[in-house]
Amino acid sequence: MGIDQPHSRVVSRRLRRAAGQLRGVIGMLESGRDHEAVLLQVAAVSHAVYRAASWSSPTNCPNAPPAATAGV
Numbered sequence: 001m002g003i004d005q006p007h008s009r010v011v012s013r014r015l016r017r018a019a020g021q022l023r024g025v026i027g028m029l030e031s032g033r034d035h036e037a038v039l040l041q042v043a044a045v046s047h048a049v050y051r052a053a054s055w056s057s058p059t060n061c062p063n064a065p066p067a068a069t070a071g072v
Contacts, residue, residue, distance in 0.1 A: 011055050018048035 025041045 007055075011052050014048060014052040014055065018045055018052065021045045021048065 021041065022045045025038060025045060028038050028041060
């Protein structure tokens with residue numbers, strides 16, 4: 001079963017945010033930031049990716065437009 005278009009946009013938006021956050025984490029590492037701060041951000045990125053993955057089903061996506069969950 002594929003992901004419908006409105007739902008796909010929601011998942012894509014979450015993954016883009018996580019990718020941006022990950023780029024920030026890489027910058028933190030390269031600039032020598034405190035390891036605890038880096039690990040906290042790594043955990044946040046991990047959670048964001050997990051949430052995007054769990055939203056691969058339209059019934060699990062709280063931000064999906066109503067059409068995304070119709071007929072499920």
